[in-house]
Amino acid sequence: MKHNKEYEPCRQMSLHEVRAYMVCNFDRPLNVTTLAAMANLSPSYFGDSFKKAYGQSVMDYVTSLRINHAKRLLRETDMKLRDIAKTIGYSDEFYFSRKFKKEVGVSPSAYERASERKVAVYSPSLLGHLVVLGIIPVAAPLDAKWTPYYYQQYQQHIAVHLKAVETPWNDDNQEIMLLAAKPDVVISHVELPETTKQRLSAHGIDVLTLQSSGWREQLREVASYTGKEAACDSWIAFYEAKAAAVRADLQSVLQQDKFAIIRLYRDGIHLYNNKGMKELLCGDLQLSLVEEEMEPCNRPITLEQLASFDPERILLFVCLDESTRISWLTLQHHSLWRGLRAVQNGYLYLLPSNPWYEYSPVAMNRMLDEILLMVTGKSPNAIQGVVHGAPFLGEL
Known part of the structure; x- marks a missing residue:
């Protein structure tokens, strides 16, 4: 194992430098007295300062370094326990095993057999x-x-x-x-x-x-x-089947309706979409937007431009700051806004940032539920409790 150069006894090291030395030399004999001397501090003061800064005592930190490296060696090599013990700084294989079980909760051999990583x-x-x-x-x-x-x-x-x-x-x-x-x-x-x-x-x-x-x-x-390949394949198959069912339900209601995704921020109106929304609406659900932006966008537009699009349906984000709220309250009284088909027909859907700003399997699943509920009034059977979204097999 490669070590740092020996510290210079004539130069006082910072607490950070001593910790860096410990990281690179954890397999050497280390004790509080020697490490404190590097910082030109008393052992008790050094120990107190170290724990305050890094949340662990000096020797607990050394132990965690050694055990974490032992875990990697158990995962990635075929080394025997006695050789791993020596590699990380323990001369006694049995002492190493006891320390490992105390830190990890299982013996080294049990950890080696375990298939799941933390x-x-x-x-x-x-x-x-x-x-x-x-x-x-x-x-x-x-x-x-x-x-x-x-x-x-x-x-x-x-x-x-x-x-x-x-x-x-x-x-x-x-x-x-x-x-x-x-x-x-x-x-x-x-x-x-x-x-x-x-x-x-x-x-x-x-x-x-x-x-x-x-x-x-x-x-x-x-x-x-x-x-977890099997679980992955199962979940993606579940999602694809669900998206197909939601797509059919929406198309029976929407016909050729086009959506505008609008984001209000302060006194500005923005034509908006993000990666998840683009994939969900245009890909999975095959819905139409007033302008097919190929990339995520947050493009400023005027109220007049929005009126020229005159979308059948609007998905609307309103930022939560006070100036945006004032602009939103004002906008609702503007004749151009009130004249929009989506507004007149009640097809204006206010969206929360959660889950619509997130890009993940869970967020996509939850957005499927929300768009179905907003457009058709159908509540997915799997929705539970007070959170948005549909749990998968009762787990999400």
């Missing part, structure tokens, strides 16, 4: 990929305000609730929370910064970056990695 995600939308495969992550973004559907469904089942809003990948608090969940892999739909991947790797955590852009292909990537 998964964590940073993006709320990736929760919508995991749960349809029957995978509950050990860490994921959950918040009663920002991810209400997942929060209500899974708050008691997901051990570590990460922040549900975008945060920098070098957020120390997020990293501390993630490491506390002890995942085997972090799944991401975007390429992580190299420094982040290195930090996760240093803790024995793999990173799976999804390469596909479509949710079906992304789901297949996750299923292939986690051994």
